[in-house]
Amino acid sequence: MTSIIPLAEIDPQLVEALLDSAFGTDRHDRTAYRLREGMTMLEGLSLAAVDEERHELLGSIQCWPVALTDQQGKKHPMIMVGPVAVYPDFQREGIGRAMMTALLKEIQPDDPLPLVMIGDPEYYERFFGFSAEGTAGWSLPGPWEPSRLLVRSNPKHPLPETGTLGPWTQSRV
Numbered sequence: 068m069t070s071i072i073p074l075a076e077i078d079p080q081l082v083e084a085l086l087d088s089a090f091g092t093d094r095h096d097r098t099a100y101r102l103r104e105g106m107t108m109l110e111g112l113s114l115a116a117v118d119e120e121r122h123e124l125l126g127s128i129q130c131w132p133v134a135l136t137d138q139q140g141k142k143h144p145m146i147m148v149g150p151v152a153v154y155p156d157f158q159r160e161g162i163g164r165a166m167m168t169a170l171l172k173e174i175q176p177d178d179p180l181p182l183v184m185i186g187d188p189e190y191y192e193r194f195f196g197f198s199a200e201g202t203a204g205w206s207l208p209g210p211w212e213p214s215r216l217l218v219r220s221n222p223k224h225p226l227p228e229t230g231t232l233g234p235w236t237q238s239r240v
């Protein structure tokens with residue numbers, strides 16, 4: 068049986084091996100890694116899918132603190148989702164959906180922080196309501212495909228149309 072448990076319970080080396088398998092060993096050069104450089108993973112929102120009988124890691128989902136800095140220099144905090152990974156042999160069996168569904172349940176339901184990610188719109192829009200609409204004017208610290216910069220936010224709180232996405236560091240006071 069597959070269970071969803073805190074990622075903190077998994078040996079970090081096993082998580083690295085999973086991510087190498089899903090994204091390749093050159094993954095550290097990706098813009099997604101620069102977006103959260105220097106940040107600590109949000110442990111309460113980072114999960115693992117495990118096969119309970121075989122004590123095997125099948126997939127993982129991580130969350131990181133990032134912020135969109137608007138043209139006035141104001142930071143708009145967001146939760147960056149990713150990497151999301153499932154071992155190739157176990158993909159398309161519902162594990163990715165189970166992990167994301169579990170994550171969404173953990174998020175403050177009344178006034179959630181916006182979720183942002185770089186991912187396949189066909190998957191994340193279809194199942195979880197992410198969209199690239201509204202992110203076209205954002206800048207990132209590296210190359211990205213605009214159609215893959217996705218956000219899921221409360222429509223009552225519109226996000227800035229322009230800004231720079233990066234680690235959620237404290238502003239100088």
Ligand SMILES: CC(C)(COP(=O)(O)OP(=O)(O)OC[C@H]1O[C@@H](n2cnc3c(N)ncnc32)[C@H](O)[C@@H]1OP(=O)(O)O)[C@@H](O)C(=O)NCCC(=O)NCCS
Pocket residue numbers: 089090148149150151152153154157158159160161162163164165185186187189190
């Ligand atoms: C993307 C990923 C996390 C999805 O998890 P998964 O467990 O394989 O997918 P699920 O079983 O939950 O979902 C299955 C459904 O999603 C669709 N789907 C899966 N991956 C998809 C993708 N990348 N694009 C579009 N649709 C996709 C399947 O066709 C299937 O649809 P169906 O039910 O109509 O047949 C996983 O395939 C993966 O690790 N891929 C490599 C790493 C990656 O690209 N991560 C995302 C960026 S952070």
